[in-house]
Amino acid sequence: MPVRLFLALLAMFVTGEAAGQVRAIEVLGPRPFGYFIGDVIRLQVDVVLDEPFTLQAGSLPRPRPVTYWLDLKTVAVDDRGINGGLHRYRLALDYQIFYAPLEPRELAIPGFSVTATDGAHRVEANVPAWSFLMSPLREIMPRGTGDPVYLRNDTGPMILPVRRWLSLAIASGIASVLLLGLLAYNRAWWPFSTRRKRPFVQAVRAARRAFRSGSGAEAYRAGLLCLHRAFDATAGRAVLADDLSSFLKTAPAFRPLEPEIGRFFQASRRAFFGADARGAEADLPRTVLIDLGARLAEAERGLS
Amino acid sequence: MVDLSSLFHHSGNRWAGVPLLSVERLKSILLVNTLVVAFAAFTVSGWLAFSAWNDNRVISGLATGRDIAVGDRARPEILLARGQFLMRRGRLDEAQALVPAVRISGDRRVLAAIQYDLANARLRTALRLIEDMKIDQAIPLINLAKDGYRAALSVRPDLWDARYNLDVAMRLVRDFPEIQPSSEEPPQETPEKLWTDLPGLPKGLP
Structure with a gap:
């Protein structure tokens, strides 16, 4: 081997x-x-x-x-x-x-x-x-087609493609205008400058969040505060219970809700100044507070 | 038992310092960015569409016979149109002078086209000269045409029209193996020689 x-x-x-x-x-x-x-x-x-x-x-x-x-x-x-x-x-x-x-x-x-x-x-x-x-490309004897020698034609002019770019330009132009409109709406530029922020819409959202975070007095007060801030934002100044009538004069859309708003300010006073959040909550339960916020948000749409 | 709380605590600390973007802010940034992209696309495509439309006017102007001057840095398609304009007027050398500019542009389709068209123009001129029995003038033109077809096919082998016309030109004047430099005498093409190479011409044939 x-x-x-x-x-x-x-x-x-x-x-x-x-x-x-x-x-x-x-x-x-x-x-x-x-x-x-x-x-x-x-x-x-x-x-x-x-x-x-x-x-x-x-x-x-x-x-x-x-x-x-x-x-x-x-x-x-x-x-x-x-x-x-x-x-x-x-x-x-x-x-x-x-x-x-x-x-x-x-x-x-x-x-x-x-x-x-x-x-x-x-x-x-x-x-x-x-x-x-x-292999040959042509026959040896061309057919009698008239021309002594038949040649293939010239390529002719080459036209540049326009349609493709034009359609892209139109599409992106329309998209630009739409996006500019969206941005103007988002930033409240002209012609949307009269569009106001919707403080009550945001307040209801914030209050719901606050209530979800707990069931104690702190959470309830936080929910009240959310609505207070919405009133302040709408009026452009701090609104207290005593200013309510002047506030309703500047914002007449809220007038139909005057009794409910009064009830809210009473409950708020009791919760913050009376330090009786439980009593205030009994007076104005959370569901009623949210409901009031939603109706205020509906009313503020008529403001702008 | 693994203490998970420390892990959560740690991760909580890690994220505490990072300011979270609110949805509103994110939406706003996204909106601005999309707008910038869309507007850039509009500007670029609009400019391209406009310049193509403008150049097409030059091309069709040249095609209808207007003498429009064209710079070397023009688009290859415009150079081709200018070359075709010159070819129609028999100014083949001026048209040939455009070929390097087309080559620099890197557009192989147009490069093949201008070389093919030039070769066609030369071959047609040569055929007219043959009809007038000016064979000696026709042969160099046919050889130039063959070089042109070969150049076009080298760039674009799928240009079948160039293959066909090259076949015609090669049967008019056949190629032969180049004579080695040892023999100084250039190959002489006699008219009799040429006519034996013209099986495609019915003149004088039964």
Whole structure:
């Protein structure tokens, strides 16, 4: 067994020396038939080298006219790395053919050689030619269409696309106007400058929040305060129980609610100055307070 | 038992210093930002639409035969229209001078188009010269046309009209492997030679 292994290793070593350091070269093309003038053919070349060897970038073919009917357009190298002692490369070459055959004709993309080196030695890797069948684009004798030579037409002028930008401009313009309107409403700019804040709407919300936070006297007082602030904000000054009649003169929309408002101020006085929050709450329960706030909020809509 | 309260306490402290944005403030910021974006889109697209409309007027003006001067930095489509205007008046060299500007613009579609149209103009001129039996003048024009078609196809291989016309031009004057520099003599194209290469011309054929 060890003898066999030794022999196998020796054979590998010997053949490796004999075949040089280039293990394999394979040219993979697309279909080898059915090409017309102007077609681009991508050839893929797989090169396998022994490990220490690397391809010399300078030895690769450069994009250029190869022959009078063949252009090499692009060359790309993909170093696929070293695996199992072998260094693999994949080249991608784009050729464009400009041959005008009169009948189907076999042509060959000529081969080329690339240089590999391990620092001390240089070896040539010869890439073979690749043959394909080229087809004519036109008949040999044109039909009798009048013109001695029929040519395809010019491209004509290229009109720039306007509609796309125009529709985008219209859409974004409408959106801008709408958004500006929304912003003006939000900030109470002209023409919404007469629009007032709705203190009672916010007061009802704040009072609900306050009541939710607890059932004690503090929470009740906080709820009362919310409505007080709404009265102050509506009047533009602090409104006390004694100022109620003058307040209702400036804000007549609240007049139908006068008795309820009076009841609120009484309860408030009892809660804050009488320090009897429980008694005040019995007088004006929370649900009634919220209800009053909601009716005030409804009334304030008629103010502006 | 894990004491979760310390965790909550910690997280509570962490967030205590961060002022929370109120919904109203957030709404306001969002509104302003959206407005800025929408207005920017309106400005840009409006300008693009206007300039495209304006340039289309130049293009259609040139197409209807008005001699409108065009700068090198104009849009490639305008340069193409100018080139086509010059080609219709037989000023092929002036039209050819526009090609570098189109190439700089980087628009491959227009670059292929102007080179294709130029090659067509040259080929048509050459065909007229052949009808007048001025073969020697026609051959260099046909070769230039072939170069133009090849350049157009190199940029846009899917331009089938260029393939077709290149095929026509190549059958008029066939390519041959270039003679190596060892022989100094340039290849002479004789009229007899040309006519053998003109299978597409019915004149003189049975």
